[in-house]
Amino acid sequence: MPSAGFANRRAPKLVALIAMLIAFVAQLVGALLPVVPLFIAASVVNLGLDLYLQHKQPGLLSLLGKIRLDITVRQLIRDMLILVGLLHIQGINPLKEQAPLTIGLLVFYVAHFACQAAAVMVRRTRTLPFLTRNIDASALRLTQAPPRLLARQTGRRLLRFSVPTTLGMMVTAITRDALWGGIGLVIALVLAIGGTVYLATWLLPKKRAVNEQRALEWLDNWLAEYRPTVGMYFSGGTTSAYQANMWLSTLAELDGQPIIVLRERFMVQKIDATDIPIVCIPKVANLMRLEHSALKVLLHPANSGKTSQILRIPSIKHAFINHGESDKLSSCNPYAKAYDEVWVAGPAARDRYQLADIGVEDKDVVEVGRPQLAPIKAYEGAPKGEYTTVLYAPTWEGWDGNPGNTSVILAGENIVRELLADPKVRLVYKPHPMTGSVDPRAGAANARIQAMITEANAQRSGARPGPEAAAELEARAADLAALTTSGFRRSADELERMLVQSAPEEGRAAAVAAATAAWEQAYWASFPEWEHLIITTSRPAIFACFNQADVLISDVSSVVSDYLSSEKPYAVANTSGMTEDEFRTNFPTVRAATILTPEADGVAGLLETVRNPELDTLVQARTELKEHLLGPSDPPSLARFNAAALELYAAAEERRIRMEARLAGVPGQRDEGTEANEAQEAAEEMELDPAESTDPVRPATEPAEAAEAADAAEQGEQPTDGSEARASV
Structure with a gap:
């Protein structure tokens, strides 16, 4: 099945590549023989195909670029073949008619390369050594970006500006009148030269941002004026932003002046709505300027290669807060000993670090709870509706190939089959977004599970919410989109986004939270209570799924620890090969769980205890395990987190004085x-x-x-x- 999907993805690229090759050959044959109808058709189709591929198959064009058959080379070949074709067509004088066309075409390419040179210069002048968000950066002379076609889309610009030339030459091939080719060239030259002149206006002082030195001086002055005290440092890939986003509300509630420090330029727009100032500093040399600021505490939700660079600043104290805790070894990474402190939810994580023996001293471990879990609703007893909602949220397969990482491969289909067999179960399936990214078997099992759920839905029937439910969801989605999308123009670049986001909108984060809650309510209401759901999108988030579920089935992951804050029943699939006793001993988070075998033994008993709480013998165990994993409820987690930040700040100040x-x-x-x-x-x-x-x-x-x-x-x-x-x- 994976191989078939791979073939299906490659087939369009292969067809497009063959079609382009045929078009070039046909254009060559039509030009040399000459066969005018073939020559004209091949020339037009060739250019049209390239225009189409620019939008529909960028992957293919990337492959062609790797073998140096990029857009400029392809267009040069097409234009050369057109000139060869006109040379062979009787009735066109090579000296009086074709020579001017050839010279005009050369001038067009000179204009094209001049436009490209201007584009490079403009992009360089519009690349600051840092990016900001929620900060008034008007002193940097930020302006709107030039048109995307001129400044950044070299290939599309060349193709589109070549259309008049190609069409004019084709009319010349039909009529034998070089005037039409000349008209096409004049239009193309006006576009190319005019575009170059217009683009060059962004190099004038009024549209040109300050230079690097002045920009860095501005950054130093802003840091001195704002005086940040505590911040979050984050570096990661395009899919890792959730690790930082989960801490935004907590960071905003801390005493002091918060700041977010990023390293990757694209990450500035990946951070969710927040009023906290954001500074992205890609270069390590510029990052060191933070040493002379008032910043004294940085919180780290993830490890990355670039973390070591910020750790060099001795004036800042660093705390590792992680983005989730589980019994997996990855939750006790030896990198943690590089930080001044490691903040964990409760005693379980403290014990885990000591058992791992990776060099993290017990005195450096601080229990702060999990402030993000506040939205999770507490256990209210047996299901109140007709159906028992079961959330199956398996984790992904991980990098180490351990069969116990995910239940999807060995147990997923068995678990889902058992759940679907119960007519009073409503299944909500939310797999980890990276499922199948390492092991194709996990991806294949995930696809089969979704097919099983779809088939089960087809066999169910019942009343559905009226059209007003769908209309409500659409309205709430529009409200949320209006708050979460910044309304950037398609041509907007980094500087223009800085301009648009230069001032925080007071209360915007709270408004987004309210709009998200309204959307989630409308989302659940838009489905009948009997319909199974497959959720593979980021929204609704896992916490929203927790609140809908009567019981969770998952793997050994941070999902279990977070869900346990509700004290609802849960089950963990044991695909590790251990006995149940060994499994409970080695993984503390499962000690209050129902253990499921790879054959899904235990599902029926789990459902029985969920529907009849008097049969649930793990109630007290869940309460005790919750405190062991997440710490006490009093004082609240946010208060403990804030106190830890203040203490670490005081330690940094003491060091400065010494x-x-x-x-x-x-x-x-x-x-x-x-x-x-x-x-x-x-x-x-x-x-x-x-x-x-x-x-x-x-x-x-x-x-x-x-x-x-x-x-x-x-x-x-x-x-x-x-x-x-x-x-x-």
Whole structure:
């Protein structure tokens, strides 16, 4: 099944590639023989196919770019074949008629490359050494971006501006009158030259942002004025933003001046609605400017390669807060010992770190609870409706191939089959978004499970909500979209987004939370209570699913710990190969759970206890395990979290005072570690060995060139200035 899906995905690309090859061959044959109808048809189809692929098959164009058959080369070949065809068509004078067309075409390409040069210069001037959000950055002379077609879409610009030329040449081939080709060339030249002149206006002082030095001076001044005290540091891939987003509401409630520090430019727009100032600083050399700010505490929801760079700043205390806790070894990563403190939910995580023996000292572990769990509703007893809602939320297969990571492969279909066999069960299936990303068997099992649920729904019937429910959901979705989308123009670039988001909208985060709650209520109301649901989108979120469920079935993951805050019944699938006793001993989060075998033994008994709470023998165990995993309810988790932040801030201040006293009266001395790090920082900026960091080599991570490479990749092109080596920056 996976191989069939792979073939289905590759088939359109293969067909398109063959069609383009045939068009080139047909154009060549039609030009040389000459066969005018074939020549004209092939020329038009060839250009039209390339225009189509720009929008529908960018992956194919990327492959062509890798073999240096990018858009510029393809268009040059097409135009060359057109000139060859006109040369072979009788009735067209090569000297009097075709020569001017050839010269005009050359001038068009000169204009095209001039426009491309202007685009590169504009992009460089519009690439600041940092990005901001929720900060008034008007002093940086931010302006709207130039048209996307001119500034960033090189391939589409060349193709679209070539349309008049190609059409004019084809009319010339039919009429033998070079005037039509000349008209097409004049139109193309006006577009190319006019576009270049218009684009160049962004290089004038009124439209040009400040230079790097002045921008960094502005950043220093803003930091000195805002005086951030506590922040969240985050670096990650495109799908990892949820790890930071789950902490936004908690960070906003802390005492002091909060800030969010990011490293990847794309991540600025991945962060959910918040009033907290956001600063993205890609280069480590610029990141070090935080050392001279008032920032004293940084919270880290995830580990990344770039975390080590910020850890060098001795004036800041760092706490690892993680993005979820489970009994998996990944929750006790040895990287944690690099932080000043490790903040955990409760005693269970403290014990876990000591048992893991990875170098994290017990004195550095601080129990703060899980403030994000406040929206989860508490257990209210037996299901109140006709149906028992079962949430099956398995985790993904992980990187290590451990069969106990996910139940999807060995037990998923058996569990779902048992649940679907009960006429009074409503199943909500929410698999981890990365299911199948490592092990194809997990992806295949996930697909079969969804097919089983779809088939089961087809066999059920009953009353459905009226059209007003769908209308309500649509209205709530529109309200939420109006709050969560920033309304950027298609041509908007980083600077324009900074301009649009330069000031926080007071209360916007609260409004988004209210709109999300209204959407979730409308979402659940739009389905009949008997219908099974498959949820593979980010919304509704897992906490919203918790509140709909009467019971959870999952794996050993942080989902179990979070769900346990409700004290509702839950079950965990044991696909590890251990006995039940060994399973409970090795994984504390399952000690108050019903254990399911790979054959789904135990599902029937689980449902019976959910419907009849008097049969539930694990009530007290869940209460005790909740406190062991998440800590006490009093004082509230947010209060403990805030107190931990204040204590860590005080520790940073004490260190600052000690260092100032120690260095007082010692001329030329700087804070310890600063000079020792300079060579390493410079080497990383230059991507060199530290021993070679004194060589005056051009930095290999220019943000403008990285953006240029990304734009080229979007169009299926290969960068022509060597930036392909830096495209991943």
